[in-house]
Amino acid sequence: MINWFLNLPRFHKRAISVSSDILVLSFAIWAAFALRLEQGVWLPTRGHLIVAGITVLITIVVFVRLGLYRAVIRFLGDRAFLTIVYGVAASSLALIVLGYMLQVSVPRSVPVIYGALAFIFVSGTRLGVRMLVNHPGQRKKESVAIVGAGETGMALASALRQGTEYRPVLFIAFDKSHHKTMIDGLPVVSINLITKYIQKYGVRRVLLALDPDLSVDRRGLLHQLESLEVPVQTVPSMSELVAGQARINDIRDLDIEDLLGRDPVRPNAAVVSDSLYGKSVMVTGAGGSIGSELCRQILQHKPKRLILFELNEFSLYSIERELSATNAVEDLGVEIHPLLGSVAHRRRCEMIMRAFGVQSVYHAAAYKHVPLVEHNVIEGVQNNVFGTLHLAEAAIVSGVERFVLISTDKAVRPTNVMGASKRLAELVLQGLAQRQNSTIFSMVRFGNVLGSSGSVVPLFRSQIRDGGPITVTHPDIIRYFMTIPEASQLVLQAGSMGCGGEVFVLDMGEPVKIADLARKMIHLMGLTEKTEERPDGDIEITYTGLRPGEKLYEELLIGDNPQGTSHPRIMMAREVSLPWQKMEDLLAELTQASHAFDCQRIIELLTNAPTGYAPNGETADLIWRNVNNVKHPVQSEGKVLHLG
Numbered sequence: 183m184i185n186w187f188l189n190l191p192r193f194h195k196r197a198i199s200v201s202s203d204i205l206v207l208s209f210a211i212w213a214a215f216a217l218r219l220e221q222g223v224w225l226p227t228r229g230h231l232i233v234a235g236i237t238v239l240i241t242i243v244v245f246v247r248l249g250l251y252r253a254v255i256r257f258l259g260d261r262a263f264l265t266i267v268y269g270v271a272a273s274s275l276a277l278i279v280l281g282y283m284l285q286v287s288v289p290r291s292v293p294v295i296y297g298a299l300a301f302i303f304v305s306g307t308r309l310g311v312r313m314l315v316n317h318p319g320q321r322k323k324e325s326v327a328i329v330g331a332g333e334t335g336m337a338l339a340s341a342l343r344q345g346t347e348y349r350p351v352l353f354i355a356f357d358k359s360h361h362k363t364m365i366d367g368l369p370v371v372s373i374n375l376i377t378k379y380i381q382k383y384g385v386r387r388v389l390l391a392l393d394p395d396l397s398v399d400r401r402g403l404l405h406q407l408e409s410l411e412v413p414v415q416t417v418p419s420m421s422e423l424v425a426g427q428a429r430i431n432d433i434r435d436l437d438i439e440d441l442l443g444r445d446p447v448r449p450n451a452a453v454v455s456d457s458l459y460g461k462s463v464m465v466t467g468a469g470g471s472i473g474s475e476l477c478r479q480i481l482q483h484k485p486k487r488l489i490l491f492e493l494n495e496f497s498l499y500s501i502e503r504e505l506s507a508t509n510a511v512e513d514l515g516v517e518i519h520p521l522l523g524s525v526a527h528r529r530r531c532e533m534i535m536r537a538f539g540v541q542s543v544y545h546a547a548a549y550k551h552v553p554l555v556e557h558n559v560i561e562g563v564q565n566n567v568f569g570t571l572h573l574a575e576a577a578i579v580s581g582v583e584r585f586v587l588i589s590t591d592k593a594v595r596p597t598n599v600m601g602a603s604k605r606l607a608e609l610v611l612q613g614l615a616q617r618q619n620s621t622i623f624s625m626v627r628f629g630n631v632l633g634s635s636g637s638v639v640p641l642f643r644s645q646i647r648d649g650g651p652i653t654v655t656h657p658d659i660i661r662y663f664m665t666i667p668e669a670s671q672l673v674l675q676a677g678s679m680g681c682g683g684e685v686f687v688l689d690m691g692e693p694v695k696i697a698d699l700a701r702k703m704i705h706l707m708g709l710t711e712k713t714e715e716r717p718d719g720d721i722e723i724t725y726t727g728l729r730p731g732e733k734l735y736e737e738l739l740i741g742d743n744p745q746g747t748s749h750p751r752i753m754m755a756r757e758v759s760l761p762w763q764k765m766e767d768l769l770a771e772l773t774q775a776s777h778a779f780d781c782q783r784i785i786e787l788l789t790n791a792p793t794g795y796a797p798n799g800e801t802a803d804l805i806w807r808n809v810n811n812v813k814h815p816v817q818s819e820g821k822v823l824h825l826g
Contacts, residue, residue, distance in 0.1 A: 196251045200242060206303035207238045207273070214296035218289050229286035236280055241273035241300075263305055270300045323349035327385045329403075331355040331370050332393040339366055351383045373406065380410055387708075390416040404702065413708035454671075457542070457584070457678035458483035464540045465490060466525050466573065467547030469497025472588055474504075475670040476544050481505055483674075487517035489538055491531075493524050493547070526564060528572035535580035542584045543577050544673060545570060548604070550590065553729045555600035559781045559803040563772060563788075566603035571610050571769065578614065578621050586677040587611055588669075589627040589685070595794040602788040602795035608685060608757075609792070613765035615683030624680025626673045627687045627755070628664055638696060642703050650712070650721035652700045655728050660693040675752060685755040697723060728798075758792050781806040 211234045216224040226234065245251065248265045274297040281288030324347060328335045331353040339350040353370040355361065363370045371379045380388070388407060407414045463480055467473035468490035474497075480488060488505070492498035502520035509516050519538065523530045525547045534540070548566050549555050555562035570587060577585045589608055592601030611623040645652045664672075676686040704711050704721045712719030760768070768791055775783040781803045788795045801807070 199251055202307055203242060203245065203304055204238055206307060207241055207300055208234060210296050210299040210303055211237065211277070213299055214292045215289075217295055218292050227286075229284060233277065233280045233284055233286050233288070237273055237277045240276045241269055244269045244272045262308070266301060266305050270297050270304065273297070273300060323347060324386045325349055325351045325384050326387045326389050327352040327354055327376070327380060327383070328368075328389050328391050329354040329373070329376075329407075330391040330393065331365050332391075334393050335391040336366055338389065338391040339368065348387070348389075352379055352385060354379075354388075373403070376406060377410065380412065386412060388412055388414045390414065404706070408702060408705040411705070411708060411710065414706040453678045454674045455483045458485050458674070461485045461541045462487045462539045463489065463542045463544070464535065464538070465544045465546060466492075467545075468492045468520075469494050469501050470546055471666055472669055472673075473544075473546035474501045475666045476546060476673060477501060477505055478508070479667070479670050479674060480544075481508060481514060481516055481518075484514055485516055487519060487538060489534060489540060490518065490520045491523060491525075491534065491547070492520070493522070495522060498522060525569035525573045528576050531573050532576035532580055535576055535582055540577075540580065540582055542586075542677060543573070543582055544586050544588070544677065545573055546588045546673075547573075548588070548607075550600060552592065552598050552600050555603070556598055556729075556802045557804045559599050559784055559801065559806070560776055560779060562599050562603050563606075563776060563784055566600070567606050567610065567769075567772065570607040574611055574614050574621075574623065578618060582621050584622045584677055584680065585611070585624075586673055586680065587623070587625040588673060589625045591627060591687075593627060593793075595796065597796055597798045599785075599788065602793045605793040605795070606788065606791060609760055609765060610769070612683045612685075612757075612759040613762040616759070617762045619682065622680050622682050624676055624683070625685045626676045627685055628669050628672060638699065639703075642700055646704060646707055646709065646721055651724040652704070652721060653724055653726050654697050654700055655726055657697050657725055658695070659697070659728075660695045663694050672752065679752070683759070685757050687753050687755055760792060779806075 274293040469492040593605035596602045615623040709720035712722040
């Protein structure tokens with residue numbers, strides 16, 4: 183019967199709705215008179231019939247004009263019931279006026295009684311139909327509990343009811359005033375009782391819908407949710423909803439910030455804005471994980487122009503398209519210039535800076551994947567060290583005001599070429615900062631970035647979805663973690679704070695054990711770890727051994743007693759540096775070794791330099807290991823060679 187009704191043409195459904203309203207309105211008028219006159223069977227006169235008929239007709243016309251019959255019954259909202267109120271009020275008024283005009287006795291209380299009955303009958307029929315239509319579908323949906331009883335949670339509950347996959351059955355609240363109450367027809371319980379009520383209501387999934395301004399202990403919340411053995415997911419952020427990038431009912435795995443289990447570090451927006459507003463800004467590696475987020479955040483501060491410098495064509499196309507759309511929608515008025523090129527080509531970099539009057543450079547272009555750089559030593563040094571050198575020298579001669587290098591915690595006592603090359607890049611900028619004072623150089627050092635290319639989080643998610651196993655290099659390996667937005671905000675903050683040659687680091691709290699992160703992801707996806715004690719578990723964690731150049735523990739500081747800054751979570755490292763003359767000699771030797779393709783010599787130079795480099799194995803360069811006799815006719819004369 184229900185399916186037959188749902189499959190009727192729209193015109194037939196409207197005809198049924200009109201006929202139903204005529205019947206219930208007529209009955210409401212009769213019932214109003216019967217109740218007022220206290221007659222069990224009230225028989226209307228000819229005048230009463232005329233008044234009733236005209237009243238019903240007027241009411242139907244009013245409903246049509248108000249659009250009541252255009253509303254889809256299964257999706258009725260507050261506006262539809264407000265329309266019924268307006269129509270019933272007009273109907274009651276029409277009853278009074280018609281009784282007076284046609285000289286028909288209509289007691290004063292009858293229109294009031296009629297209005298109440300008409301609203302109940304008209305809205306009740308629609309609620310009944312909606313319940314009959316939606317109830318079978320609701321029972322087929324997966325039961326979910328919503329953590330957060332604020333505006334975001336209520337919006338999610340409403341959206342899920344209209345969807346086809348999930349049925350909200352429970353609100354989990356942090357505010358004690360909401361406990362043991364009902365919100366939007368759903369019970370609200372304390373977060374401390376979540377395990378009991380999850381079982382009671384047969385919840386199959388938990389959804390996080392926290393208001394942006396809600397202060398919550400993320401670490402404690404995740405600890406409570408881990409033991410539920412049901413998937414824990416989240417909904418898009420308010421910024422994504424406002425930007426139209428997602429819908430409220432787009433359910434997805436936990437955000438990176440949630441997995442991190444701490445509140446993100448916020449920059450001083452006013453200070454950052456002063457350093458970017460109306461300026462000409464260049465970002466190298468603009469298509470990468472960090473570079474692209476830097477571009478997004480810089481764009482919001484309304485620079486005069488934003489130069490996107492990127493080697494990868496598709497990455498540049500993607501970020502330029504995204505930023506241009508944001509720029510147009512939000513009417514930011516920023517000039518966006520996508521430019522292809524390599525930081526190793528000094529003359530190209532210099533021409534770009536001069537052509538666009540670049541005032542600030544954020545240098546995010548680098549090779550960052552430890553094993554890959556370990557297998558490609560020459561390219562790693564050329565890109566990370568000499569690329570930084572050429573870009574920095576181009577900045578000096580072009581009159582750039584500020585230059586910020588994105589560094590890494592792997593530059594602290596490195597055991598791999600990537601870390602050593604980034605530390606050497608820091609030394610290059612420190613040397614240049616001593617040599618001149620026209621361009622302010624600063625460096626920002628942070629830990630692993632969750633969600634970036636090569637991050638463990640996307641890898642672990644993929645492995646879990648494939649049924650495992652999750653691969654971890656060592657059971658004791660630990661890392662400092664931060665999010666891409668955090669890393670980008672820190673870079674922007676440092677860019678505004680630097681005075682010349684500083685190395686900024688973030689107070690990132692306690693490091694995270696990678697194996698524990700893997701277990702947390704398994705549990706929050708509603709699965710169990712497969713172990714010897716629990717062979718029936720879902721996902722196994724296997725240990726593959728440390729990769730070339732990898733170490734168990736990462737650090738952020740080389741020396742002790744870091745200096746504080748104006749930002750409570752940003753420190754300034756006290757690090758050794760080299761005079762520029764010695765730095766130039768070292769670069770000349772590196773140039774010579776690179777052109778001779780002498781990986782062993784490069785390793786020796788990196789080891790002897792004040793980088794703290796201590797390789798934990800033999801040279802892993804794939805070509806060096808597989809080719810014994812490589813002849814190169816070109817030899818340098820001990821000078822730094824500039825490409826481009």
